[in-house]
Amino acid sequence: MQTLRLFEAKSIIKSKLFPSSRKSVNAYKYQALIGLGGNIGDTKKRFEMFLYKIKQDKRFFIKESSIILKNSAFGFKEQDDFLNAALLLETSLYAGEILKLMQHFEQIFKRKRSFKNAPRTLDLDILYFSKKTRNSPRLKLPHPGASSRLSVIIPIGSMKGI
Template sequence: MKKILNENLTLFYTHNYPKFIKNKSTKKYNITLGIGGNIGNTKQLFDKLFLCLLKDSRFDLLMTSPLLLNPPFGYLKQNFFLNGIIQLKSNLCPNDLLKVMQRYEKKFGRKRSFQDAPRTLDIDIIFFDNKKINTEKLIIPHKDWANRESVIIPLNYMNKLKK
């Protein structure tokens, strides 16, 4: 199912996006991930990522957002992006989480060529509990998240679904 928000924004509802998975977890940290991609069959890739995270004992998946088709920013000569939000819990520290997510990106074909380049899969750590981190390798909350429709719209729809 899809819901057209305007000529540039469309929400997609699939089997795994949005989805409530778990209400309770004994893991320590609440984490919000942003996912995005615009190369290949992105919906299928997101489903594969969902299944990998579901099977990964380091994580308890809590819920996912609908997927948002939206225009690129920065480098504009590329396809629209599909973006979504995944909320999960983990006992991993922020730097270990970053390493694991970068391994997932690589597993699904991510190549890092230049800023805002087309990609198969991008996984951003939007929030990590209520922590604020600003290092060379990691900024949490994710830089400029509040000004990105690709984060705000799926996050808002997910918050509505919680109620």
């Protein structure tokens, strides 16, 4: 079992859009919890821009956004601190379709995959998907780090609708 190190969580970042919540519209089949991360450039602004873009996509309804947490990098430690947050989305898309769309958004925001745990502009992970499990080479649900990383646990814990 991995030990959680509270000192890795450094602060909460203020934003107009994080946290926020809206009443469910019950027009979609599934709920997806998406983790946001990044540590290159103005990550807070990038989170806000991503939220704005996904709000424009009729395939998604944003039910809630978490706080933004500033925390130490893990894995490769010689890099800037990360910002992390979570979004609770409602959708009728399947998890594989959401994965493709999240990877497309990462490309829009210039994500580069140079090595494991490398610095990044925007990292989007499907953390949970409507209580479903999946274990394929491309997608593991729930996300392997969802229950063991403070960068995920604290933002999710700040949400009311979870």
